[in-house]
Amino acid sequence: xxxxxxxxxxxxxxxxxxxxxxxxxxRLSGVGLSLGAFGLVLWxxxxxxxxxxxxxxxxxxxxxPGRVLxxxxxxxxxxxxxxxxxxxxxxxVHGFELRSIYVGGWAVMAASLLLTIALWGWWLV
Amino acid sequence: xxxxxxxxxxxxxxxxAAGHGVGHWAAQRTSAIALxxxxxxxxxxLRSGAAADHAALTIWLGSPLNAMLMVLxxxxxxxxxxxxxxxxxxxxxxxxxxxxxxxxxxxxxxxxATVGVVAVLLITSTS
Numbered sequence: 001x002x003x004x005x006x007x008x009x010x011x012x013x014x015x016x017x018x019x020x021x022x023x024x025x026x027r028l029s030g031v032g033l034s035l036g037a038f039g040l041v042l043w044x045x046x047x048x049x050x051x052x053x054x055x056x057x058x059x060x061x062x063x064x065p066g067r068v069l070x071x072x073x074x075x076x077x078x079x080x081x082x083x084x085x086x087x088x089x090x091x092x093v094h095g096f097e098l099r100s101i102y103v104g105g106w107a108v109m110a111a112s113l114l115l116t117i118a119l120w121g122w123w124l125v
Numbered sequence: 126x127x128x129x130x131x132x133x134x135x136x137x138x139x140x141x142a143a144g145h146g147v148g149h150w151a152a153q154r155t156s157a158i159a160l161x162x163x164x165x166x167x168x169x170x171l172r173s174g175a176a177a178d179h180a181a182l183t184i185w186l187g188s189p190l191n192a193m194l195m196v197l198x199x200x201x202x203x204x205x206x207x208x209x210x211x212x213x214x215x216x217x218x219x220x221x222x223x224x225x226x227x228x229x230x231x232x233x234x235x236x237x238a239t240v241g242v243v244a245v246l247l248i249t250s251t252s
Contacts, residue, residue: 027209027213030206030209030210030213031209031210031213033206034206034209034210034234037199037202037203037206037237037241038233038237040199040202040241041199041237041240041241041244044241044244044245044248045240045244047176047179047182047183047186047244047248048244048247048248048251050179051178051179051180054178054179054182055178055179058178074168077164077168081161081164081165084157084160084161085161087157088154088157088158091154119168119172122172
């Protein structure tokens with residue numbers, strides 16, 4: 001029996017950086033959005049069930065926990081969208097210099113926050 | 126008594142990408158590209174009050190173009206989710222539960238897409 005090999009990255013002594021945090025955030029938001037896709041199907045099913053079920057579903061969404069969940073969902077949506085585009089740029093073999101990776105990272109953070117605020121602001125108008 | 130013949134290639138077989146990894150990568154990117162306009166369409170439509178109440182919902186999805194876009198969105202989203210969740214499960218689950226998780230993820234995503242598409246068709250036919 002061979003000794004178990006060390007695993008990498010060793011998260012206990014791995015200093016968080018913008019790149020690693022954003023990479024994990026992409027996965028986390030992706031998992032959240034997947035759950036949201038099932039939520040979208042439930043919402044459509046309420047639409048099939050009829051006007052009463054649909055308005056009950058809407059009052060559930062517009063309750064305080066519903067709004068908080070919806071806000072986090074829109075944040076995850078815009079983050080995953082912007083960072084996904086960043087990934088597609090990398091896939092086209094562009095922006096691999098360390099500086100571009102950080103500039104792009106901060107741009108994605110700013111854009112996803114601004115788009116989320118803009119969407120909720122637009123709704124309040 | 127049978128002799129188990131475990132060669133290095135036998136141990137590795139079935140444990141990861143052996144030539145078909147590019148297909149997974151390409152499918153993830155193709156569905157991602159499709160989702161950019163489709164997801165933005167849904168967010169803009171919902172924020173514009175396209176489905177503010179049941180009457181609006183049936184008018185909105187009663188339009189063949191909107192129904193088609195919604196079906197495309199559901200297929201692309203659940204396909205993208207199935208590919209992505211599978212990778213997450215494969216990376217973080219190190220026990221035998223990984224196989225079960227991967228199977229459940231694939232089945233749940235296929236079920237989600239199917240139920241969603243049928244729901245769109247039912248809403249379309251009631252308008």
